[in-house]
Amino acid sequence: xVQLVESGGDxxxxxxxxxxxxxxxxxTFTNHWMHWVRQAPGKGLVWVSRIKSDGSITDYVDxxxxxxxxxxxxxxxxxxxQMNSLRVEDTAVxxxxxxxxGGSYFxxxxxxxLVTVSS
Amino acid sequence: xxxxxxxxxxxxxxxxxxxxxxxxxxxSISSWLAWYQQKPGKAPNLLISKASSLESGVPSRFSGSGSxxxxxxxxxSLQADDYATYYCEQYHTYATFGQGTKVEVK
Numbered sequence: 001x002v003q004l005v006e007s008g009g010d011x012x013x014x015x016x017x018x019x020x021x022x023x024x025x026x027x028t029f030t031n032h033w034m035h036w037v038r039q040a041p042g043k044g045l046v047w048v049s050r051i052k053s054d055g056s057i058t059d060y061v062d063x064x065x066x067x068x069x070x071x072x073x074x075x076x077x078x079x080x081x082q083m084n085s086l087r088v089e090d091t092a093v094x095x096x097x098x099x100x101x102g103g104s105y106f107x108x109x110x111x112x113x114l115v116t117v118s119s
Numbered sequence: 120x121x122x123x124x125x126x127x128x129x130x131x132x133x134x135x136x137x138x139x140x141x142x143x144x145x146x147s148i149s150s151w152l153a154w155y156q157q158k159p160g161k162a163p164n165l166l167i168s169k170a171s172s173l174e175s176g177v178p179s180r181f182s183g184s185g186s187x188x189x190x191x192x193x194x195x196s197l198q199a200d201d202y203a204t205y206y207c208e209q210y211h212t213y214a215t216f217g218q219g220t221k222v223e224v225k
Binding site for chain 2: 035037044045046047050059061062095100103104105106107109110111112
């Protein structure tokens with residue numbers, strides 16, 4: 001059974017940092033690009049970042065470049081998102097997602113982890 | 120950046136109704152479009168990829184069509200389990216979601 005389990009969400013002050021993790025199982029992690037997608041409370045879905053199966057290519061939504069860093073540890077079957085200089089508007093549920101066929105659409109998602117940025 | 124515009128934002132319908140949701144891309148995306156269903160407090164669920172390819176396990180009352188810049192998701196006969204929010208997503212260039220269409224009880 002394919003499983004993606006996010007962790008690391010928390011309440012953090014503006015300007016702080018947080019690292020999210022997504023532990024996967026049930027499939028060959030090294031065969032898939034992986035992504036982060038976020039959803040602010042009551043709002044729509046926003047793609048955040050993606051990383052190639054071997055970690056050699058990373059991409060970000062323009063508005064987040066320079067503050068967020070995606071990475072993966074293929075030996076641990078785990079995806080990460082390092083979030084720095086956090087702002088109130090980064091408050092959201094963060095989902096990790098697996099993409100298929102090399103296309104950036106998501107056939108499996110985690111349950112999400114909530115990041116709240118507030119003083 | 121490619122922008123995706125969904126309409127309507129909210130749709131009121133009854134069980135048994137035929138429901139159509141439209142998604143427009145700001146530039147041609149060929150058929151690189153997916154549709155998702157999301158229920159409150161849950162992660163989205165992939166319904167359709169490549170504009171019209173139904174995912175395994177998704178009921179056949181769901182269908183997708185379109186290409187280039189105009190796409191539709193159709194539910195042929197709405198069921199109680201279909202009340203949810205639906206999102207389109209282009210994956211021609213990175214990924215961009217539409218703003219969502221909430222299907223609610225009429």
